[in-house]
Amino acid sequence: MPAEHKDVSSASLREHIANAKRIVVKLGTSSLVDLDFTVSSGKIDRIVDALEARMAAGSDVVVVSSGAIAAGMAPLGLRIRPQDLATKQAAAAVGQVYLFQEWAKSFARHNRTIGQVLLTAADAGRRERARNAQRTIDRLRQLGTVPIVNENDTVATSEMRFGDNDRLSAIVATLTAADALILLSDVDGLYDRNPAEPGAQFIDEIRSGHDLANVTAGDGGRLGTGGMASKVSAARLSARGGVPVLLTSTQNIDKALGDASVGTVFHTRPNRKLSAWKFWALYAADAEGVLHLDAGAVKAVTSGGTSLLAVGITRIEGDFKAGDIVEILGPEGEGVGRGEVAYDAADLAGMLGKHTNELPESQRRSVVHADYLSNYASRL
Incomplete structure (x- = not known):
């Protein structure tokens, strides 16, 4: 596997990601929900079509989907994202229904069944519960069903949360021994500063933390909680567990799931790769x-x-x-x-x-x- 070699080139890593058998694809809230906080059928249909094309090419796909809290805001008449835990959980309880209805309806166009997997940090924090989640996801895939994973915001407390679905996707990718993680949001890759600023430089690849020394990454936006800083942290976490990462925008999903010629890639470091147990103990365990x-x-x-x-x-x-x-x-x-x-x-x-x-x-x-x-x- 190309990602196992220290001298792997960006092109070789992209080829590995393009041909990866088992992938985790994470979608940010802005990729699924419109600015009026309604779930976008059009956005989800386009995503599902690209996922279906990748699966038709022979890959197993696990989806990590954000958007439950935002999707519940319009039905509840909320105009700004709630800040208190109780309202967030109420919005998630409502939004989860609307969000998964759209996922199910969209995949049904391809005669594909989906399975909902809701996790909390406590699920990953206990070894047996983490193994159980892994077994459930694996069995869903064996049955030809697409696992749709989200944090269980309706029951997770502020002290027992993954923090954002970027981190959750990295933990899921490692738990399921994925061959690649693809992080999709509203930015086409990593830049050394806000890409809207003059002179911002695109970064093609990250090999270690030293490559991030002069990078300034921002926080989340209006709809979601995970900004670029969160995605970079999740990408490094995934790579630490031996799963390479492609970071790009949802607009680039066809190429991201095709030849992986877009975005920024994060290399694994074989000489510093953690075993599954050590990764769990260090980053997920209570x-x-x-x-x-x-x-x-x-x-x-x-x-x-x-x-x-x-x-x-x-x-x-x-x-x-x-x-x-x-x-x-x-x-x-x-x-x-x-x-x-x-x-x-x-x-x-x-x-x-x-x-x-x-x-x-x-x-x-x-x-x-x-x-x-x-x-x-x-x-x-």
Whole structure:
């Protein structure tokens, strides 16, 4: 696969995306809803026709669809996007119906059935629930049905949200082992600044965070929550999990799903690709507690391949159990990573700062084994 090679060219990566067997396609709110907050049959029909052409060429497609809150505004008589959680959830409850009716009606023109998959961050945060979502999506595809995924805004709390569907699409792409993620919005690709500004330069490809050093990306617009900054973050997240990304506008959907000759591509980095478990632990899992480390322990676990021992832990927080995911912080409170802890909090409390040979035989294994520890050090 071209994306597996460090020296892959932009052209080769685009060829890989054009021929990818399993793809996730994310649509932003403005791509689905008109300015009067009504769901646009015309926009959705054009999108579905392009998706159907890609599926006819042999690809499996998962759609991540925004738009539920915006679609509920017109039926509820709302003129501006709600800010309070209760009204957002009410709008989503109404809008979800209108939005999926349009998706179903449009795909029915091609004798294609759709399946609705509504997720919350809690679903991705628990390993078994994440696996269950993955199995459901896979089974829908096996049955020839197009999974339409959205965040379950009607029940998600402000503390337990993905934040936007860009991030959700990156997590779905990784959970389902997609070959490519295609992010579609109202901008034709990534620029070094607002493309409306004079002299803005288009960026063809991103290989690492260093390529973003001089890029200024903005926030969301009138209809949606995810601006270019959100899309860049999601694209990097997806690439970190080993799934390359094409970022472009919905207007370019035919070429995006055809030869992938448009937009900006984000390369994966094979030497820094996370395993499925480490990706989940780092970016999706719920953390049940916190381990605070001294400087020596931080250096050890971020150097790679080193397990975390009790001697390097200065303080713990939370009532976690063995097998839970915990957040790992440095001496100044800086994020170090996450891992699966091997001890209950009550047991670990009496082990802090002790060398392995000072502990009873039953407590001489590592607190977080290197195989179950994922650090933030190599995110660039």
